Amino acid sequence: EVGLLPEHVQIIGRTRDWLRYDVPEEFLRRQHATKGHRASYRGQKQIWFLLRLVGLDSDIQLRASEHPEFDAWRWIPFWIQLDAVIDFKREVYQLALSELARYLSRGMRMQQLAWGSPLDLFHSLYASDEDQQNVSKPTDKS
Numbered sequence: 001e002v003g004l005l006p007e008h009v010q011i012i013g014r015t016r017d018w019l020r021y022d023v024p025e026e027f028l029r030r031q032h033a034t035k036g037h038r039a040s041y042r043g044q045k046q047i048w049f050l051l052r053l054v055g056l057d058s059d060i061q062l063r064a065s066e067h068p069e070f071d072a073w074r075w076i077p078f079w080i081q082l083d084a085v086i087d088f089k090r091e092v093y094q095l096a097l098s099e100l101a102r103y104l105s106r107g108m109r110m111q112q113l114a115w116g117s118p119l120d121l122f123h124s125l126y127a128s129d130e131d132q133q134n135v136s137k138p139t140d141k142s
Helices: 025-035 087-103 106-115 118-124 130-134
Strands: 009-014 019-022 043-053 139-141
Touching: 009 087, 019 087, 043 087
Parallel strands: none
Antiparallel strands: 009 043, 019 043, 043 139
16 A cells, blocks of 8 residues: 555564444445445454565555555654544544554553543544545554
């Protein structure tokens, strides 16, 4: 999806289990009407990976596939506010970030405390902006 090859990244960790979310019906209707998606699409299940980029920013190629999923990317803090994430994906983000935090250095884990508890994080987290859907996130979709 983003053009990175195995030699561009180092796997630090991954979520233990699949994380799932369902797409609300109003989004499915809009997507089907505008993009002709299959009617069987209901959501995603994902294994999340924490990666270290050992390549260069220029190794990220959003046009690496025939049908690019993303049109922009940017570096974001690990403990980004979840209110930047569309509402129906927030729980998955909160679960993934909380689980992957065990792989962070103590200093980075302590940054979470500045945001509050994981539950506080979940309630105050990533805000829903449709443009944010197109910013690449560290996910592995199936």
